[in-house]
Amino acid sequence: MWEYSEKVKDYFFNPKNSGILEDADGVGDVGAISCGDALRLMIKVDQPTQTIIDAKFQTFGCGSAIASSSALTELIIGKTIEEAMGLTNQDIAEFLGGLPPEKMHCSVMGQEALHAAIANYRGEVWVDDHEEGALICKCFGIDEGMIERTVRTNGLTSIEEITNYTKAGGGCSTCAEGIEEVLARVNAEMVAEGALAADRAFVAGAAPLPVKEKKVVSVNAGANTSKPLTNLQKIRLIEETLESIRPSLQRDGGDCELVDVEGNRVMVKLTGACVGCHLSSATIEGVQARLVEALGMPLLVIPVTNVH
Amino acid sequence: MTVSPVYLDNNATTRCDPEVVAAMLPFFTEQFGNASSMHAFGSEVGGAIAKARRALADLLGAEFDHEIVYTGGGTEADSTAILSALETQTGRTEIITSAVEHPAVLTLVAHLEKTGRAKVHVIPVDARGRLDIEAYARALSDKTAIVSIMWANNETGTIFPVEQLARMAHGVGALFHTDAVQVVGKIPMDLKNSAIDMLSLSGHKLHGPKGIGALYVRKGVRLRPLIRGGHQERGRRAGTENAPAIIGLGKAVELAAAHMAQEQTTVKALRDRLEAGLLQRIGNSFVTGDVENRLPNTCNIAFEYIEGEAILLLMNREGIAASSGSACTSGSLEPSHVLRAMNIPYTAAHGAIRFSFSRENSEGDVDRVLEAMPPIIEKLRDMSPFWRERDVHTAAFNPTYA
Structure with missing residues (x-):
């Protein structure tokens, strides 16, 4: 059984704005038959203000597809066309309190339907750029198409690089076999096309066994090695480093904020999709590694639970 | 509510029958011995396992108790059967299976094909899920090591003519294995008068415990164990017997026969x-x-x-x-x-x-x-x-x- 948030369940069991919108100004039809879902979004636009004054949906799909469709209508009613265009699938997922990784495509379908409906309203033709291929990494929802593109664009030749560039394989790592297959195939194609030297290409089975590296906390790794940091410098550096990490967390619908610093203990609060995510401990470890690197001193990052 | x-x-999966649980319980705490041990703790357990094995052989209509090899479940039984056949059927490198097989078989044979260990023929079905017998006949050859086709499909319940399929397999000297996890306990079986060489079953599909299954191996069919390292199951499946589960399956089998x-x-x-x-x-x-x-x-x-x-x-x-x-x-x-x-x-x-x-x-x-x-x-x-x-x-x- 999927672990749906209460809000997803609520929007599935009691969907808002389902049905047909008579004399709609824009209609967007999208679907992904691979997962058996399809969505028709209908919008009504107030011409002078360019504001979406009503929206309805019809969805063929699973629970999260219906909930995402309904959430989409709630999000766009009252927004101008321009504002609505800025809406992303992350906004839909966030509105619903997060979606399981395998179900993130439902929110993508919502965003696509919105773009299709707006294109229809403007008299344009919407071009589908839906991802292709099998879902490889379930932890981060990375499909074959994305891995292939990233490998090609960046000339990647190892699983580690793929994990660094796309995050695929960075969670439970059970998809390593799947990643290897894609990598071996794409590298072989690149060699054939002359885009990659044959001796650099990844060959399945030839890769050495991964050795788990021992974490070495180097006290002298940071920029300011001459003098110990003052408390203010330390907090500034921590803040700057966290700022640089946040965009990547936000891409997954999560976020992280600094709560307090006591000596070498850094208290952070994970929010959004990070809450309850089974990978949050890995996230904390990652944050800790970045902070240690930036400050050049041993630090302990402690997640602080939400205070309601 | x-x-x-x-x-x-x-x-x-089915609910484990309370009678099954009751039969199992003493074998966790009171009769906890290792069936292989010489002392009384072990021999009592050994006796109970022998009784359970006899009950299962009876339900299948098997002639001999030793035709039953206990496994960790249906999937392990499937893997054991197919991998063994590739070893014992010297000179034969092909596997025949159906398009509607359980992933326990389909994923394994796909892996064997990918790693160059076997050539696989996947026989299609028609709109009602019935096997294309002509395609099956065409796929059979003196290269076929084993045919693995389920007795009944888990999604639609469609029953395959396994007896006919097994005889056809024997016609070219191939072994015939069937995944019968959905069938055991639902349809009477008489394997002693059957051409089926190997059959997989699973305890939790017939109100028995999870984590126990068995592979029926007809007497005379050579078997290469999947798991080595002990004499248990006559050396065909190493590892200390899961006595409570085997005894639970024995009880489940008795209840299935009665019902x-x-x-x-x-x-x-x-x-x-x-x-x-x-x-x-x-x-x-x-x-x-x-x-x-x-x-x-x-x-x-x-x-x-x-x-x-x-x-x-x-x-x-x-x-x-x-x-x-x-x-x-x-x-x-x-x-x-x-x-x-x-x-x-x-x-x-x-x-x-x-x-x-x-x-x-x-x-x-x-x-x-x-x-x-x-x-x-x-x-x-x-x-x-x-x-x-x-x-x-x-x-x-x-x-x-x-």
């Missing part, structure tokens, strides 16, 4: 009443699989224009448990390979719901489902863009498919 839940997902007739009468009647009632109450729905030739407990109904996970979630709210061939429930994004192999249209395949009964179901369960389903289907069809335009939907609703 005060109403008791209705469990109609017995092909996924065998009930499967064909009362359980079948419940299934038929549910099926007829749903088809009568809900339009644009149809039964998938070979209706005349299937397991007595299974019915798979496709409700057109809606999606299975959404149906299951609403059923779950009514306390009804079933399962779906839809992509979205399985944890993968692929729709059921069984329904795809049968060429069921996508709009129907995604809305296919499997109801699977056991002897523990009642008339009251059927009433509950018959009452709950029509509004559920209606609610979802109301939301579906395909439903209102079902006659013209190819023209009117034509989304961009990715």
Whole structure:
């Protein structure tokens, strides 16, 4: 059984704005038959203000597809066309309190339907750029198409690089076999096309066994090695480093904020999709590694639970 | 909620019978010995295992007790059978299986093919899920090491003519293995008068415990163990016997034998009443699989224009448990390979719901489902863009498919 948030369940069991919108100004039809879902979004636009004054949906799909469709209508009613265009699938997922990784495509379908409906309203033709291929990494929802593109664009030749560039394989790592297959195939194609030297290409089975590296906390790794940091410098550096990490967390619908610093203990609060995510401990470890690197001193990052 | 839940997902797993649990319990704390030990602790356990083995051999109609090899489940039994055949059938490198096989077999043979260890023939089925016998005959050759075709399909209940298939396999000198996890305990078997060489079964499909299964290996068929490292199971499956589970399976088997007739009468009647009632109450729905030739407990109904996970979630709210061939429930994004192999249209395949009964179901369960389903289907069809335009939907609703 999927672990749906209460809000997803609520929007599935009691969907808002389902049905047909008579004399709609824009209609967007999208679907992904691979997962058996399809969505028709209908919008009504107030011409002078360019504001979406009503929206309805019809969805063929699973629970999260219906909930995402309904959430989409709630999000766009009252927004101008321009504002609505800025809406992303992350906004839909966030509105619903997060979606399981395998179900993130439902929110993508919502965003696509919105773009299709707006294109229809403007008299344009919407071009589908839906991802292709099998879902490889379930932890981060990375499909074959994305891995292939990233490998090609960046000339990647190892699983580690793929994990660094796309995050695929960075969670439970059970998809390593799947990643290897894609990598071996794409590298072989690149060699054939002359885009990659044959001796650099990844060959399945030839890769050495991964050795788990021992974490070495180097006290002298940071920029300011001459003098110990003052408390203010330390907090500034921590803040700057966290700022640089946040965009990547936000891409997954999560976020992280600094709560307090006591000596070498850094208290952070994970929010959004990070809450309850089974990978949050890995996230904390990652944050800790970045902070240690930036400050050049041993630090302990402690997640602080939400205070309601 | 005060109403008791209705469990109609017995092909996924069954409730362990309380009598089975009672039979198992002493073997955790009181009779905990290792069956291999010389002392009294061990020999008592050894005796109980021997009795359980005899009961299982009887249910299968096997001639000898030692034709039973206990495994960790149906999947291990399948792997043991297929990998063993590739070793013992010298000079033969091909495997034949069906397109609707359980992943326990399909995933394994795909891996064997990918790693260059075997050539695999996957035999297609028709729209009712029946095996293409002609294609099967063509695939058989003196290269065939083993044929592995299920006795009955887990999703539709369709029964395959395993006896005929086994004789055809023997015609070219190939071994015949069948995955019978859905069949053992539901249909009487007489393996001593059968051409079947190996058969897999699983405890938790017949009200026994999880984590125990068995491979029947006909006397004279050579077996190479999957797991080595001990003399247990006559050296054919190493590892200390899972005594409580083996004894639990023994009890489950006795109960299944006692209730065998009930499967064909009362359980079948419940299934038929549910099926007829749903088809009568809900339009644009149809039964998938070979209706005349299937397991007595299974019915798979496709409700057109809606999606299975959404149906299951609403059923779950009514306390009804079933399962779906839809992509979205399985944890993968692929729709059921069984329904795809049968060429069921996508709009129907995604809305296919499997109801699977056991002897523990009642008339009251059927009433509950018959009452709950029509509004559920209606609610979802109301939301579906395909439903209102079902006659013209190819023209009117034509989304961009990715």
